[in-house]
Amino acid sequence: MVTILVGGQWGDEGKGKIIDLLSEKADMVIRSQGGNNAGHTVVNAGQEFRFHLIPSGILYPTTTCVIGNGVVLDPRVLLEEMQQVQSRGISIDRLVISDRAHLIMPWHPILDKLEEEQRGDDRLGTTWRGIGPAYADKIRRIGFRAGDLLKPRFLEKKLTFVLGKIKNPILEELYHVAPLDRQAILNEYTEYGERLRPYIKDIFPIVQDALARDGRVLLEGAQGSMLDLDFGTYPYVTSSSPTAGGALTGSGIPPSAVDLTIGVFKAYTTRVGYGPMPTELADTLGEQIRKIGAEYGTTTGRPRRVGWFDAVVARYSVALNGIRSIALTKLDVLDGFDPIRICTGYLSKGVLQTYPMSNISHLKHCEPVYEELPGWGASIACIRRPDAGRPRRVNDASGRTPGQPPLDTRAGRRRSAATWSCDSGTHFSRSTKARGD
Ligand code: IMP
Ligand code: MG
Secondary structure (H helix, E strand, C coil): CEEEEEECCCCCCCHHHHHHHHHCCCCEEEECCECCCEEEEEEECCEEEEECCCCHHHHCCCCEEEECCCEEECHHHHHHHHHHHHCCCCCCCCEEEECCCEECCCHHHHHHHHHHHHHHHHCCCCCCCCHHHHHHHHHHCCCCEHHHHHCHHHHHHHHHHHHHHHHHHHHHHHCCCCCCCHHHHHHHHHHHHHHHCCCEECHHHHHHHHHHCCCCEEEECCCCHHHCCCCCCCCCCCCCCCCHHHHHHCCCCCHHHEEEEEEEEECCEEECCCCCCCCECCCHHHHHHHHHCCCECCCCCCECEEECEEHHHHHHHHHHHCCCEEEEECHHHHCCCCCEEEEEEEEECCEEECCCCCCHHHHHHCEEEEEEECCCCCCCCCCCCCCCCHHHHHHHHCCCCCCCCCEECCCCEECCCEEECCCCCCCCCCEEEEEEC
16 A cells, blocks of 8 residues: 655644654655755654654654655764764664765755845745756766765765766856865765665565565655745745655655545645745735744744645646545634635636646636635544534635545545644644744
8 A cells, every 4th residue: 555645735734743744654754855945843752853854754664664765865963963863762673764865065055045045036945955957967967876875985086076077066156166186185075874774675576575465654745835946936946846756766666556646735834935926915914824823934933924725736736646535624714714715726827727827927817716604613632533614615615526525545435624733733643843944
């Protein structure tokens, strides 16, 4: 049974909480894209764990946690996370790192920041973690892979070429900053290789074996569909594919093996970084939601932009990812609001659009069309069953036949309309807060 979990909006939908819930029942959890631009905090038995790279399934004694080939891995950050887990007496023996995963090298965060500075007013608002430059090098075929860490002589040769011929000339001649020291990097990364050696493997046979045994495999997504390199608001996107398709290429799982794709959506919209966001509330209402929902990126501390639920985005994500089940988070943040608005279309140049336009200038200038619903004027923190009518509107507006819950294709059964999550509730054995950007 393969389940893909994706973020349906611009990231920070509260995926961590749902992943944590599903990980408990998974034999294998795979991270397939992104890097330490993402992250979340898990609070387990009063202990707080911060994860940017290791799947939170590591807290369960039998779950194999895989860092897939599609991830860009900062070995320093990974080792810190491993240390964090081990120091609390939790084994990391079940961690596997794909030898095909690309590495964040010391020049990547430096270039990320320098490129952003060069863009000036047109900057993207990246997390400065070196994600874009690392994926760019992967595509340019000058990337370093986790497997390279185990071959010091190969590493040295490649470093001589990439640093000496490409990166240092760029740093010195283009940006007029100090060059990086080849020997220091070689020493640092060789040491990382020694420490990570037991975990770096070819994951292909391991994943195939799990599929052959019909193991419960969970592909945990990072970021969100609107940050997808192809289908997001380019260029205001991340450099990976946080969609169901990306989850497959990032892990080596064939499309035919997928049983279910779950989309996580927040009951309103947030975005960090720049780029169009049609339902943005740049007023006191937005400020109120930000405060109540604690919408601040905790990796970079940036306040998240806040807006109403955008069913145009949700409809697009449902179609793009083949989402069959929606987990709606942070609904309780809207407890005190009346009315509550849902954007059902965009008016652009006099035409009603039902999907986000590829032209980001049109997206930036469109007028959102809203449907108003009365607020419920009470705390829903104690509600445990999906019997209130309101969230069903989210489900319907996201592209499902009105009144009909999504069809579970595997069994031909009707599934419940939404997987429920209540941020302040005790529905979950452990509480998880969004972390990272
Ligand atoms: P990058 O991924 O650091 O290159 O940043 C590119 C864009 O993606 C920026 O707008 C970031 O704020 C956004 N972004 C990257 N990772 C996350 C995330 O985990 N949650 C929300 N936004 C993110
Ligand atoms: Mg996040």
